[in-house]
Amino acid sequence: MSAVVETSNLSKRYRETLAVNALTLTVQEGEIFGFLGPNGAGKTTTILMLLGLTEPTSGQVAVCGFNPTRESLEVKRRVGYLPENPGFYDDISAKENLLYMARLNRIPEDQARRRTADVLEQVGLADDGRRLVKEYSRGMKQRLGIAEVLVKNPTAIILDEPTLGIDPDGAIRILEIIKNLNRQQGLTVMLSSHQLQQVQEICSRVGIIVKGKLIVQGQMDELGKSILKGRQWNFLLEVRGMADGLERDLQSIAGVDEIEKRPLGWFLRCTSDVRPEVVDTVRRRGLQLLQLRSEDPTLEEIYLKYFREA
């Protein structure tokens, strides 16, 4: 396994703001890498730098072993890129759009025709290839976009928010296509998104970027542990009775870090196992304990937490 995308200390500055801040990230061959972060976190800027569409202020990038700023053609020959909200030439058919891209890639005409038909088939648009793009729905356009990055037969594809603005059904369909491409053709995929729950199933690894900084990268199950080192005790507490003042009491227990009110009870983030003390406190106040459940942090929680801090 070798790295398809490798950046080290990559930064991009726009006048006052640092859009991307010392980003070090690796995407391995054959994986689906989810690049997650809130809007404006620097995802698109990073992707643009990977493709040589904008120049980094400092730091190194290598994509397929090439420098995108100086050898952008080599990179673009190997990597397909689907921008957020991709546009097409509206008044020509989907097929002709794809053929134009194939020609720009210098694929011989007869091969291009075959390839075009193939990729339309792969994204389920085989029957709509002759229609004008302006008749396409948003979801279809997105799938056409995926077809188009496949035309050049890439070794890796970079998709910027591929599920943005698409209904859940359409989004699942697109993710399915991406998963199949990865499984069947061994295509390396890097996709950016702000919707963790949508993409977490298909990603083998994710990186979370907030305010231009990569907070964490790793496999999904490892992420929680690495990010919540030292505070991996989470409990849900539910009691019956008048609970006035209980929150203050709980706060005073050594090891309780944070208390969050939930519709039924409280959510406690702790630095150690404080269950005995919590049970004691509840009993002392004369309340009935309904449940005290350990809750492993889900990635979703980690993600939301960082979003809130951002």
Next chain:
Amino acid sequence: MSVVFWKELADHFSSRRFMILLILIVFSGLWAAYATGQEIRENTETVPSQYAFLLLLTSSGETLFSLATFLGFFGPLVGITLGFDSISGEYARGTLSRVLSQPIYRDSFINGKFFAGLATVAVLWGSILLLVIGLGTTILGFPPNNEEIWRMLIFTMVGIFYVGFWLALAMLFSLLFQKTVTAALASMAVWLFLSLFVTIVSAGIAGLIVPDATSPEALARRADIENVIDRISPTTLFSESVGILLNPAARVFGFALQSQAEGILPTPLALNQSLNLIWPHITTMFALVAVCFGISYIIFMRAEIRA
């Protein structure tokens, strides 16, 4: 580059906008040529028949303007129409980042667009001249001579440079302003300024520099200053060079003092002599195109392409 070129060319030729321009230009061109053709036919005595075809292009006859004037006025509009949305349009449609993430050099993208525009202009211009020649042969009853054909060919070249300037300018604006409408308005503003207001400005400045123009020398000096300022505008460059090119008898720009004109034989100039006269004009026009296109080039090469 050729891929972009052919795609753009196909786009131009199939666009409605181009159809409208074509109809407008061809009809007005034909009308002007026909009207002057009829006039030449009726007054065979007064017309130097040696260059009748050039006269078709330059004489205004009963119509408001000659074909050459008309093309000088309309050419910029064609250039602007072909260029004002070339980059901003792709940007607005969201196709720019997709095209530029294909393995092509960025320069081949704008080169392709620019040369496709130029080719379109060449086709337009060439077809008008061919129509005029055809119509003229029918009306006058004889074909153009060699010299006339050469002069018309060079006229076409000059015309392409001229419209090329407006095309390059419109492309530059379409790159600078990411909104198509802004680019179109900016190009129009420059066009209006350079073709209408520059003469007012130059007259004003000349009047300031030479306030008292009573003697012939002072008058001549004022006219010189006006000329120099006017020549910033490609419109002036175009109309001056066309005036010399399509009228072999002409040998000075603007007016000349009696002492200067004295002793000049009223014979037509040979083609190379006419060319000598307008060579600076052609070079300047070419340079203007190159500068405009060069600026777009530099901006575009380093621009960030965000979807």
